[in-house]
Amino acid sequence: MDTLARMLATFPTCQFSFASREIMVRANVISGGTALNGDETVIATDGGGRWVADYQNAPLNSREKVLSWRALRALLNSGTRAFIFPICDARHQPVVSRHRVPHSDGTPFSDDSLYSSGDCEVYAAADAALRATSMTLNMVQLGKPLIAGERFSIDHPTWRDRLYEIATIEGDQITFRPPLREAVTAGTELNFSDPRCVMRLSGDMSAPLSGPRFATGSLMLVEDMTGSYT
Numbered sequence: 001m002d003t004l005a006r007m008l009a010t011f012p013t014c015q016f017s018f019a020s021r022e023i024m025v026r027a028n029v030i031s032g033g034t035a036l037n038g039d040e041t042v043i044a045t046d047g048g049g050r051w052v053a054d055y056q057n058a059p060l061n062s063r064e065k066v067l068s069w070r071a072l073r074a075l076l077n078s079g080t081r082a083f084i085f086p087i088c089d090a091r092h093q094p095v096v097s098r099h100r101v102p103h104s105d106g107t108p109f110s111d112d113s114l115y116s117s118g119d120c121e122v123y124a125a126a127d128a129a130l131r132a133t134s135m136t137l138n139m140v141q142l143g144k145p146l147i148a149g150e151r152f153s154i155d156h157p158t159w160r161d162r163l164y165e166i167a168t169i170e171g172d173q174i175t176f177r178p179p180l181r182e183a184v185t186a187g188t189e190l191n192f193s194d195p196r197c198v199m200r201l202s203g204d205m206s207a208p209l210s211g212p213r214f215a216t217g218s219l220m221l222v223e224d225m226t227g228s229y230t
Contacts, residue, residue: 008082008083008084008160008198008229009075009081009083009084010083010084010085010086010196011072011083011084011085011086012068012072013055013085013086013087013088014086014088015065015068016055016058016060016065016069016217017058017059018055018056018057018058018218019056019057019058019059020054020055020056020057021053021054021055021056021087021088021089022053022054022055023051023052023053023054023087023089023163023197024051024052025048025049025050025051025052025165025177025178026049026050026051026052027048027049048131048177048178048179049177049178050178050222050223050225051163051178051197051199051221051222051223052202052220052221052222052223053085053087053199053219053220053221053222054220054221055218055219055220055221056218057216057217057218058216058217058218059214059216060207060214060215060216060217061214062214063213066207066209066214066215069205069207069215069217070207072205073205073207076200076201076205078201079200079201079202079203080200081200082198082199082200082224082226082228082229083198083199083200084160084161084196084197084198084199085196085197085198085199085221086194086195086196087151087163087195087196087197089151089195092149092150092151093120093150093151093192093193093195094120094142094143094144094145094146094150094192095119095120095143095144095192095193096119096143096144119141119142119143119193120141120142120143120191120192120193121139121140121141121142121189122137122138122139122140122141122142122152122189122190122192123137123138123140123186123187123188123189123190124136124137124138124184124185124186124187124188124190125137125138125172125186126186127183127184127185127186128180128183128184129180129183130179130180130181130182130183131179131180132179132180132183132184133175133176133177133179133180134173134174134175134176135173135174135176135184136172136173137172137173137174137190138172139172142192146166146169146174147169148166148167148168148169149165149166150165150166150192151163151164151165151166151192151195152164152166152176152190152191152192152195153190153191153194153195153196153197154180154182154184154188154189154190154191155189155191156181156182156184157182158182158227158229159181159182159198159227159229160198160229161191161196161197161198162180162181162182162197162198162223163195163196163197163223164176164177164178164180165177197223198223198224198229199221199222199223199224200221200222200224201219201220201221202220202221202222203220204219204220205217205218205219206218206219
């Protein structure tokens with residue numbers, strides 16, 4: 001495998017104004033049986049689940065955007081190549097001030113989802129073990145208080161960028177999902193400003209043309225777990 005194939009490219013999510021965006025943890029569960037009182041025990045069988053993303057209906061309303069989409073589709077090679085996917089959801093992150101930039105052709109973005117950097121500086125205050133679902137934070141700076149539901153990512157030494165979602169907050173303690181993909185040491189940065197995850201294509205990356213000029217782009221992704229990242 002050549003060097004290019006091993007590199008993790010970053011998908012330019014915020015260049016495309018997707019009309020619909022969803023990213024969530026999907027777990028495989030089985031029933032442990034139903035008790036006499038009617039209660040059913042459900043058991044997760046996949047270690048906490050994987051992130052799946054469904055980003056739909058991005059207007060590719062210029063020749064450059066259509067060609068950029070096609071080039072990305074070729075680069076991602078039908079799901080055989082992992083890449084870093086920024087979720088591009090600034091509105092629901094604890095950021096206030098953001099630096100916005102236009103597209104390369106100078107045109108602006110149509111929504112509030114783009115930022116190149118935010119005003120969050122958060123670190124792990126103590127070590128956390130592999131598969132931990134709680135952590136103590138050192139919150140140096142946040143644009144907005146955490147209220148749960150926010151997402152953050154950690155650039156792990158081996159597994160690279162992995163995404164987590166806060167379930168509960170109590171002081172400087174949080175619980176989150178999915179479990180840590182890799183152990184974390186005190187002082188590790190948590191990225192609240194621009195959360196991202198290593199993913200791959202799942203299915204098509206379609207962009208049907210509407211007439212001769214414009215297209216609409218949609219894609220579905222799944223968290224990549226091959227672990228072969230450089």
